[in-house]
Amino acid sequence: MTHLPAIQLYTVREAMAEDRASTLRQLADMGYGAIEVHRPTDDPAGLRALIEDLGLKVCAAHAGDAVGNPEPGPVFEAIASLGTDLAVVPGGRPKEDRSTRDGIERIADEVNRLLPYAQAAGLRLGYHNHDHELTRIDGQYALDRLLDQVDDEMFLEVDTYWAAAGGADVLELLGRYGDRVKVLHLKDGPGVRGPANVALGEGSLAVAEYVAAAPYAWRVVEFDKCETDIFDAVARSHDYLARLAS
Template structure:
């Protein structure tokens, strides 16, 4: 039995294909009377491959087959290319055979320095990635280095623009702490050009006690890609880090993405695996939870 068939069999036997039809955040349900979108307005749905990092290492192709079967439109890379490490065009063809696009890639700033920039960007161009996102950087979290770091981001933005690609930064909770009467994230947003992508991570915003909808609305047309992660402060009880079983008002987030954010990709990311779920099983449950929310929002 192939990895893919074993995976589907496991889901069916565990009842996980319908596991996310249980408790939902009441705010999400209440907003259904107000928030409505057309199905055609919903951005494409991708998955950050860090969500299945260990599974990818064991079975790269089988994992991507399973992701395709879940109904994802695309994947966002995080440095693992399996047997295609030196063959981006071959990887692109393989993804196309599964009906998958590339929504973007997380790339460290150390791979975008002047001596590595051309090689790095050429790889992602051949892969078909429309953008490169820096996943984190300690300099973005410290008063002594934030200004020089933003200057470097702006330099790379110009170079990426010349290559016909978008460039941006992804937050954790660490960039959402106070800085100059606001936050480090706000400083980055205010001091980068309008085409610089602010990849808001909804889960980390919730964890930091921030309203993700407010951040999408504050910087219109800049959350071109948004990380959909179910996460919340440790003080929250009776919830699970699975979309539809957490605290986030996902309908409000999607509505803001569509009406204010200019969002092209909803990128599901799973970093916690409750109830003994495997990485793929947890992604499947969150994907089904997101599908249910979208259905209610568009019906």
């Protein structure tokens, strides 16, 4: 059974800042069944009340505020209070840390440091890639080197757009990582850094193939930036995913 389409709230961050309740209602009315939270410590109790009233679920939440934080426990407690069991480290490190041998070791140390805090809150800890982690170090992706150095319990949130922009064979990655991939970030566009994203199915990425390669992962729509009406693009992206599932 596949998951319902979800959306990363970073996509509609400006609208959320203006009117959180109205924004969430628009997303629910489009048919989104779940959200991924990018700022879980911003009134988690109030956010959970809103999403429950709308019949939404929280599929995962980003734990960026935990990175480098000497007291990360409250971040993970806030995530757990939202009703999800997946907490994601969204990069949060300089490019050189994500594309060099020494940098990857520093990230691995940080992920391993955070893991017991996440587990104490009843959460699984995952990692979100950008393009830098698909740099090759001694013939091996930096992301692979990271996985070699972290606890086997760490899952992956694979950002398919950034993986493609980094030069990776995304289908090969998804096939090799298998059920360690719990969340897919789905974006479309030209597949390179810089240009705005477009609605799913309207760019150059093989989104349908990515979804088929990870059938049990959450399918999370995300736009880093959009040059058209964001809600129209988000609605078209939802409809595209719904057609894939039909």
